[in-house]
Amino acid sequence: MKFNWKIAEKIGNGFGVNCGVNLNSNILQLIANRGIDDFEIGSFIDPDYNKLYDPFLFKDMDKAIDRVYFALSNNQKICIYGDYDADGVCSSALLFLFLKKLNADVFCYIPDRKSEGNGINLNAVEYINSCNTDLIISVDTGIVAFDEVDKINSLGMDVIITDHHSPIPEKFPNALSIINPKVNDCGYLFNDLAGVGVAFKFCVGLALKNKDKDDLLNFLKWNLDIVAIATVADMVSLVSENRTIVKYGLIVINKTKNIGLQELFKVCFDNKIPDEINVSDIGFRIGPRINAAGRMDKAMIAFDLLTTDDPIKARRIALELDTKNTERQNIVSSAVKSFIKDNSGAANDKIIIAHHDKWPVGVVGLIATKIRDHFNLPAFAMTTENNCIVGSGRSLNGFDITKAMQDNADLFVKFGGHELACGCSVSFEKYNEFVKTIKDYAKSKLDNVVFVNDLNIDMDICFNDINFDFYNDLLKLEPYGKGNDEPVFVSSNVEVIDFSVFGKNSEHFKMNLKQNGSIFSCFAFGAAAELFSKFKVGDRIDIVYKIVLNEWNGNRELRLNFVDYKNV
Numbered sequence: 001m002k003f004n005w006k007i008a009e010k011i012g013n014g015f016g017v018n019c020g021v022n023l024n025s026n027i028l029q030l031i032a033n034r035g036i037d038d039f040e041i042g043s044f045i046d047p048d049y050n051k052l053y054d055p056f057l058f059k060d061m062d063k064a065i066d067r068v069y070f071a072l073s074n075n076q077k078i079c080i081y082g083d084y085d086a087d088g089v090c091s092s093a094l095l096f097l098f099l100k101k102l103n104a105d106v107f108c109y110i111p112d113r114k115s116e117g118n119g120i121n122l123n124a125v126e127y128i129n130s131c132n133t134d135l136i137i138s139v140d141t142g143i144v145a146f147d148e149v150d151k152i153n154s155l156g157m158d159v160i161i162t163d164h165h166s167p168i169p170e171k172f173p174n175a176l177s178i179i180n181p182k183v184n185d186c187g188y189l190f191n192d193l194a195g196v197g198v199a200f201k202f203c204v205g206l207a208l209k210n211k212d213k214d215d216l217l218n219f220l221k222w223n224l225d226i227v228a229i230a231t232v233a234d235m236v237s238l239v240s241e242n243r244t245i246v247k248y249g250l251i252v253i254n255k256t257k258n259i260g261l262q263e264l265f266k267v268c269f270d271n272k273i274p275d276e277i278n279v280s281d282i283g284f285r286i287g288p289r290i291n292a293a294g295r296m297d298k299a300m301i302a303f304d305l306l307t308t309d310d311p312i313k314a315r316r317i318a319l320e321l322d323t324k325n326t327e328r329q330n331i332v333s334s335a336v337k338s339f340i341k342d343n344s345g346a347a348n349d350k351i352i353i354a355h356h357d358k359w360p361v362g363v364v365g366l367i368a369t370k371i372r373d374h375f376n377l378p379a380f381a382m383t384t385e386n387n388c389i390v391g392s393g394r395s396l397n398g399f400d401i402t403k404a405m406q407d408n409a410d411l412f413v414k415f416g417g418h419e420l421a422c423g424c425s426v427s428f429e430k431y432n433e434f435v436k437t438i439k440d441y442a443k444s445k446l447d448n449v450v451f452v453n454d455l456n457i458d459m460d461i462c463f464n465d466i467n468f469d470f471y472n473d474l475l476k477l478e479p480y481g482k483g484n485d486e487p488v489f490v491s492s493n494v495e496v497i498d499f500s501v502f503g504k505n506s507e508h509f510k511m512n513l514k515q516n517g518s519i520f521s522c523f524a525f526g527a528a529a530e531l532f533s534k535f536k537v538g539d540r541i542d543i544v545y546k547i548v549l550n551e552w553n554g555n556r557e558l559r560l561n562f563v564d565y566k567n568v
């Protein structure tokens with residue numbers, strides 16, 4: 001893939017001078033690159049759990065909490081209505097564990113992705129009513145459930161919506177309370193909480209109004225592992241409150257008391273749990289296994305894992321999720337492989353539309369992502385479900401895939417999404433027209449466009465600047481994640497001293513690079529085939545990399561992880 005290098009603009013001399021923290025100018029540059037203002041530097045470097053915003057800023061919080069305590073003192077039955085992705089499952093588990101702690105009569109309902117789809121649905125409402133439920137509390141969903149909330153009301157139940165999805169402008173379900181930071185006048189100060197962040201705020205509100213406040217707040221602190229996992233898995237930005245939640249959540253994760261998570265971590269790391277589980281472990285190992293439940297089967301399996309206190313049951317579910325995750329990976333990779341093999345001409349179009357009757361609806365988004373990345377073109381992956389063709393689209397900067405659907409709205413039974421990702425369903429009758437129209441549309445919009453990916457580089461530094469002091473300063477920027485990417489550096493005109501391949505199948509590439517007398521090893525894992533033939537000893541290159549620490553037998557060494565290069 002070709003990258004378009006974009007080096008961040010240099011900060012002025014005044015930046016950060018009065019921030020109250022002593023930081024070198026390179027670190028200040030990195031902070032500025034992340035969009036942090038002068039006055040936020042202190043809280044960015046040192047997030048304070050005790051300074052999270054007051055849950056009662058949500059204007060509907062009081063009413064919601066009074067309603068829950070009314071239910072508790074009158075032995076009313078409460079149903080938590082969740083969603084099947086990792087955020088929804090974790091939100092459900094958090095609220096469930098907390099309400100159990102308050103001795104509530106509570107159960108959880110998470111719809112089935114395949115037969116019910118997401119959101120509150122009318123059949124589920126009937127079922128929940130038949131369980132003699134008095135109060136429904138939604139988590140990570142509900143903000144567009146207009147008819148369903150009316151139905152709940154008509155059956156004599158109350159409903160509290162907690163959600164973080166965007167409302168339809170100025171149109172809200174007729175719920176008792178709506179707690180959602182994306183609602184314009186909700187009163188809250190940070191709008192990018194995950195569903196679990198909103199559920200967490202709700203629990204903190206409940207705790208603050210309880211006579212056992214300290215005990216309950218402590219209980220919630222110990223459940224920050226669940227909150228952090230869902231916050232990372234839901235890909236919200238790791239800034240402001242999310243940064244604080246994840247920073248403290250990681251501390252809890254690394255000494256979790258949650259039996260289900262203990263067993264899940266064992267399978268995630270093949271019984272070799274690292275000293276420090278980090279954000280990318282959540283993103284690549286933990287999150288996908290929780291998501292696998294809802295993608296491949298029932299999300300309630302993952303909910304059971306997070307809420308059980310039986311180690312044997314936890315072990316069984318963790319293994320099951322691990323198997324489902326492997327199945328999911330196999331299905332996605334073989335789907336993508338066979339599509340690429342059978343559609344060599346697909347790259348002649350400006351958008352890829354892939355369809356297979358047997359692809360599970362829970363994985364089409366993942367398939368679309370991989371097809372997009374392979375062809376470097378926007379892509380839809382479609383499957384057949386409930387007498388309709390349904391699927392997901394994934395796009396690249398420069399092509400608004402949801403606008404493409406809006407401009408051809410009559411083709412669709414249903415659609416929604418944003419610029420880079422969407423979901424849709426199309427009737428059998430309209431499917432061929434959909435394929436032709438969307439391909440023509442893309443052709444007209446993208447005639448002379450070649451998608452080039454921007455590579456954002458933080459700054460040009462000299463090898464002489466890379467030392468343990470600098471590395472220790474870099475650690476202050478962790479945890480990395482969306483909105484706070486791991487720093488990427490470029491060093492100019494470095495000399496290739498030597499290079500080699502290593503690994504079981506000689507799949508990895510290593511080179512030693514020198515600049516002004518300083519030498520660093522640069523590693524490109526899995527890239528030997530691509531890189532080995534590109535270099536000669538003595539070449540001069542500009543190298544783009546991340547700085548990593550390597551430790552073995554008590555030795556510590558700073559290394560470079562390869563990102564990209566150019567010949568000088």
Ligand SMILES: [Mn+2]
Pocket residue numbers: 087088140164194195196234
């Ligand atoms: Mn969510």
